[in-house]
Amino acid sequence: MxxxxxxxxxxxxxxxxxLRPTHATSVxxxxxxxxxxxKIKRAAASTKQPQGRGAxxxxxxxxxxxxxxxxxxxxxxxxxxxxxxxxxxxxELYAMTPADxxxxxxxxxxxxxxxHYPEPPVDFSSRPAYFAxxxxxxxxxxxxxxxxxxxxxxxxxxSAMASILGVGFGYSDNHFRMFDKQQxxxxxxxxxxxxxxxxxxxxxxxxxxxxxxxxxxxxxxxEHQVLMPSKVCVCExxxxxxxxxxxxxxxxxxxxxxxxxxxxxxxxxxMCCEGFRMLIEVxxxxxxxxxxxxTWVYSPFKRxxxxxxxxxxxxxxxxxxxLATQVQHCLLVGWDVEExxxxxxxxxxxxxxxxxxxxGMILVxxxxxQGKCPDLSCVPGHAEFVELTxxxxxxxxxxxxxxxxxxxxxxxxxxx
Numbered sequence: 001m002x003x004x005x006x007x008x009x010x011x012x013x014x015x016x017x018x019l020r021p022t023h024a025t026s027v028x029x030x031x032x033x034x035x036x037x038x039k040i041k042r043a044a045a046s047t048k049q050p051q052g053r054g055a056x057x058x059x060x061x062x063x064x065x066x067x068x069x070x071x072x073x074x075x076x077x078x079x080x081x082x083x084x085x086x087x088x089x090x091x092e093l094y095a096m097t098p099a100d101x102x103x104x105x106x107x108x109x110x111x112x113x114x115x116h117y118p119e120p121p122v123d124f125s126s127r128p129a130y131f132a133x134x135x136x137x138x139x140x141x142x143x144x145x146x147x148x149x150x151x152x153x154x155x156x157x158x159s160a161m162a163s164i165l166g167v168g169f170g171y172s173d174n175h176f177r178m179f180d181k182q183q184x185x186x187x188x189x190x191x192x193x194x195x196x197x198x199x200x201x202x203x204x205x206x207x208x209x210x211x212x213x214x215x216x217x218x219x220x221x222x223e224h225q226v227l228m229p230s231k232v233c234v235c236e237x238x239x240x241x242x243x244x245x246x247x248x249x250x251x252x253x254x255x256x257x258x259x260x261x262x263x264x265x266x267x268x269x270x271m272c273c274e275g276f277r278m279l280i281e282v283x284x285x286x287x288x289x290x291x292x293x294x295t296w297v298y299s300p301f302k303r304x305x306x307x308x309x310x311x312x313x314x315x316x317x318x319x320x321x322x323l324a325t326q327v328q329h330c331l332l333v334g335w336d337v338e339e340x341x342x343x344x345x346x347x348x349x350x351x352x353x354x355x356x357x358x359x360g361m362i363l364v365x366x367x368x369x370q371g372k373c374p375d376l377s378c379v380p381g382h383a384e385f386v387e388l389t390x391x392x393x394x395x396x397x398x399x400x401x402x403x404x405x406x407x408x409x410x411x412x413x414x415x416x
Contacts, residue, residue: 268281
């Protein structure tokens with residue numbers, strides 16, 4: 001009766017032992033004495049070979065090495081033929097042609113010179129006469145043709161202006177090749193994959209605007225008090241130079257008849273009718289991205305325009321285009337596979353005046369460097385100009401979302 005219950009066999013041994021505190025005070029080499037958890041020495045990884053029934057199977061497996069195997073890790077920064085690593089992306093996916101936009105008026109093929117157009121002279125003193133003869137006919141040069149590449153090869157173009165000004169990405173010597181007498185002519189083809197995608201889908205952005213014309217018309221009227229006519233045509237554009245007689249370039253190096261670096265721009269299109277003109281600049285984010293192993297990833301959710309504000313490079317490009325064409329309005333269109341955003345940008349004369357002053361000082365510093373980029377910290381007021389550009393971009397972001405016009409939707413994103 002007085003006996004206690006039998007002890008549970010599963011109960012742990014309750015013998016008391018003296019335990020050392022886990023958070024003891026330790027001394028680290030080169031440091032003061034301080035409390036901390038002592039470092040734990042981890043056992044080295046076992047080097048034992050597999051034993052038992054699976055050892056024979058594992059030892060019989062040999063990796064399959066292809067004929068073009070290279071022990072050097074693959075890097076997408078190295079030049080390589082894409083066909084060696086897999087199928088190439090289909091850059092014609094959803095692409096449209098001018099025939100898909102009834103309102104589009106292409107440039108006359110007979111207006112563009114068919115023969116080889118002369119390259120700009122290497123001698124700086126001969127360049128003003130070259131551009132004086134080129135500027136009147138440059139608007140007839142079809143984009144990405146030999147005359148177009150030749151005429152813009154040593155000019156400050158709108159697409160590169162943000163980098164030249166130091167307000168965008170890619171500030172490098174490449175943008176100052178107009179001062180290098182050993183500079184090479186520009187290639188006749190765009191080699192950048194995102195640029196190639198953007199070129200082939202410019203018409204998709206124009207088609208999106210025209211198919212949602214009433215929605216865009218209401219957006220301009222309600223948000224920006226810009227009245228657009230009920231019917232317009234869309235004209236293809238060539239190359240436009242900023243005229244030395246333009247009021248804003250007076251008292252700058254660009255107003256001098258001896259200027260050797262003119263400003264040039266090539267808008268994607270011009271919406272016009274009697275008494276109304278508005279530029280269209282289309283941006284498109286390439287949905288293809290290449291991985292380090294050479295395979296491609298399709299990401300249709302990339303966006304061409306920023307989510308919070310206009311990208312400074314886009315803002316600068318639109319302003320220079322309006323300066324060159326003397327147009328007061330521009331539609332910045334961000335065409336993507338899933339959506340299309342339309343943003344209105346008006347001509348900012350005050351910003352352009354400061355831009356011309358900063359740009360002139362940058363070019364004066366770059367002229368004796370023979371193709372090298374100057375130190376922007378030596379340009380007075382450059383930091384304030386960058387902040388002003390950021391403010392302008394933040395204040396402009398009021399986009400209108402329209403349906404994204406697409407071409408053939410049955411094509412695959414990888415070429416067979």
